[in-house]
Amino acid sequence: MNYHDAIQALSHLAVVSDYYLQVTIDNTGKILSPHPSFGQPPTFFENKEKTIYFSDCFEASNWEIYENKRIKAWRNSSKSFTVSLQKKTSSEGDLVNTKWEFFFLTEEFDICLGIGHPDPSPMPYSLGLGNFFESDTSEGKEIIDSILEDKLLGFWEFDLAKKSDKISQGFGQILGYTQDELAGTTLISWDKHIHPEDYTYLLHDLGNHFKSSGNTPFKREFRINRKTDQTIWALGFGKTIEWSTEGHPTKILGCILDISDRKKQEIWVKEHHYFLKELAFEQSHTLRARVANILGIVDILESEPQNAESNRLVQLIKNETKLLDQSLKKSIKESVQKNMSLENDFLNEKSTSSL
Incomplete structure (x- = not known):
């Protein structure tokens, strides 16, 4: 399967989806083929005689952003580049934020096929990966977002x-x-x-x-x-x-x-979770075992004949040791809960950032 076969497959994704957008642009900014998947077009598309340009479809100030990305990719001999653009949704100039990946279709790097989607995306994807191109599951979001994020x-x-x-x-x-x-x-x-x-x-x-x-x-x-x-x-x-x-x-x-980055994060989380379990075990069993030993010694002292002052000191040691044991239990519990909360926040943050 060559590069153009892959681009054709991506193009098919945009065609079968009501959510993805597709457009072809030359290096002058002329729109060569505003496919129906380009979305609700401005009224000027109805004029078959009119030549459509970048500024007719996108915010005019975005052209410099697009062109800089295109030239940089051309100089680096890259086959594609990503760019965020504000797309016009009506002839009155209403705008929506969109994210695109443009692919060079010619060896001269002068014609680009763009596949994009609204960004942020409030609406669900209509294609999934069960059938790869046409399915009613939501998994299609994962493949397209990964493609647009160079994964x-x-x-x-x-x-x-x-x-x-x-x-x-x-x-x-x-x-x-x-x-x-x-x-x-x-x-x-x-x-x-x-x-x-x-x-x-x-x-x-x-x-x-x-x-x-x-x-x-x-x-x-x-x-x-x-x-x-x-x-x-x-x-x-x-x-x-x-x-x-x-x-x-x-x-x-x-x-x-x-998905190497995701797996590295998962491995880190598993190792961190194991560390927390070991830490909790160490604190719970080792440190509190020392406290239990002290209480055992105090019990022995209590059984021995003592004067009033000695008995007062033994009771003081016993009470303070019990308070220490309670503090250790509370500290261990709070430490584990806090670290688990930070771990969950980390996972949720990484999950959200991958969408």
Whole structure:
């Protein structure tokens, strides 16, 4: 699967969704194809003879922002760039904030296909990942947001009839292959890069997807081993796009997202949780055990003959030791609760920031 195949797949996402926007712009700012998915267009679209420009569709002051991003991507030989723009929703100039990723369609870097969505997004996504492009689940939000946040590793396609698979150029480079290797005649299979411990689970989920005739989503977190022996945590989505007349899957299309940062956070949280449990155990058992020993010694002293002053001191030690034990119990409880609260706040913050 080449770069243009991947862009076509992304373009299809915008077409089938009522939520995503799509537009093509040349380097002069001329709108070449305001697709219906571009959203509710201003009335000037009704004039077929009129040439439409960037400032007709977006806030005019945004052109400099867009152009700077485009030129920077061109100089860095990047295939895409992201930018936030204020889109006009009426001929009166009403605006809505939108977030876009633009892809270069020509080698001259002069024509860009843009796919965007409102930002922030108050409305639900109408597409999901169970069917990859057309589903009523809410998981489609995860793939598009990840794509727009530069977390997309690439696309893959598997032909069960021919027992062959293809990967996008970008995905191949992530795996560690050179341009010459990717341009060679030998097909590169990405499944051999799946971590052995995760491979069985991935096949299990893929099997469930097949058994349900595509109704059960294919979605699996797993590790990918690069040629450089580095490991990437990935989230894979897939959709069966072709079935035989007997109802057997013949071709699958999927994409891979990088979730390494999320996994690092999850591992940190687990380690932190384990540390808190160990700390609570240490405080509860070790420190309070010392307090219990002191109380035991005091009990022995109480049983021995004493004068009034000695007895007063023993009772004073006993009372202070009990107060110390109560303070330790309270401190341990409050410490654990506070750290657990901070941990939950951290997780909620990371979860919200990924949306």
